[in-house]
Amino acid sequence: MTEEAILQGCLKNDATAQRELYNRYSPKMLAVCYRFAHNREDAEDMLQEGFIKVFTQIHSFENRGAFEGWVRRIVVHTCINILKKNKKFNESVDIIHATGVLVREETVPAIIQAKQVVECIRLLPMGYRTVLNLYAVEGYSHREIANMLDVEESTSRSQYTRARAMLEDILVRKRILQKPKPETDWLAAVARR
Numbered sequence: 001m002t003e004e005a006i007l008q009g010c011l012k013n014d015a016t017a018q019r020e021l022y023n024r025y026s027p028k029m030l031a032v033c034y035r036f037a038h039n040r041e042d043a044e045d046m047l048q049e050g051f052i053k054v055f056t057q058i059h060s061f062e063n064r065g066a067f068e069g070w071v072r073r074i075v076v077h078t079c080i081n082i083l084k085k086n087k088k089f090n091e092s093v094d095i096i097h098a099t100g101v102l103v104r105e106e107t108v109p110a111i112i113q114a115k116q117v118v119e120c121i122r123l124l125p126m127g128y129r130t131v132l133n134l135y136a137v138e139g140y141s142h143r144e145i146a147n148m149l150d151v152e153e154s155t156s157r158s159q160y161t162r163a164r165a166m167l168e169d170i171l172v173r174k175r176i177l178q179k180p181k182p183e184t185d186w187l188a189a190v191a192r193r
Contacts, residue, residue, distance in 0.1 A: 003067055010058045022051055025068060029075045035118065035133045036079040038126070046082055050075035076138055080148050083130060120170045128163030135160050 001009075001020050009017020030047050037043035053074050061070050121129055134140045134148070135156070142156040149156070171177040 007058070007061070007067065010055060018055060021054070025071050026051070028068070029071065032072060032075050033079055035121065035137065036076075036083065036130060046079045047075070049082065050078040053078055072138075076134070077148070080130070080134075083126065084149065116174070116176050117167075117171065120167060120174065120176070123170055124163055124166055127159055128166060131156055131159040132163040132167065136164075 001017070006017045006021050006024070010021055026047060029050060030043060033043040033046040033050065034040065037046055054071055057074065061067065121132060124132065130149070131145055134145045135142065140148070142153050142160070145151075145156040146153040168177065
């Protein structure tokens with residue numbers, strides 16, 4: 001089934017087209033939800049709610065940009081709304097900022113390493129994790145994040161800085177990263193994978 005056929009079918013509330021859309025995009029969107037959720041069950045709940053919104057708002061897709069990107073934006077906003085409703089993104093911790101770190105690619109295959117980094121991100125407090133995911137992985141600006149979370153832009157920036165430093169510390173302690181060059185942007189390299 002082509003993407004256009006799926007879209008047309010979904011606009012007509014065709015169950016086969018809806019199932020095809022879900023089967024095509026749910027694995028990637030579950031990974032998105034998992035980065036925001038506390039556990040797999042929460043991620044699955046976020047995914048289901050996100051797809052309900054996709055199906056109810058599909059008429060608003062205007063064929064500007066990729067359909068997958070449109071679905072992803074809805075899923076990300078659904079995750080944020082759930083976190084806001086539960087007030088989980090307000091968690092915050094004070095930490096000492098770590099220096100720059102470098103990925104040790106000679107000892108850990110990149111794909112395994114990326115998975116380990118995602119698992120370490122899940123160890124961050126929810127507020128840190130949310131801002132880090134929105135900024136470093138999803139590519140939102142601090143202004144956009146501030147609007148989404150109903151916080152000041154400076155709060156988004158400080159949460160990101162603290163999240164990044166805490167994540168560096170976790171990765172260094174787990175020996176996934178080492179601390180050689182302060183100018184290395186290890187997070188950007190991992191986020192691009």
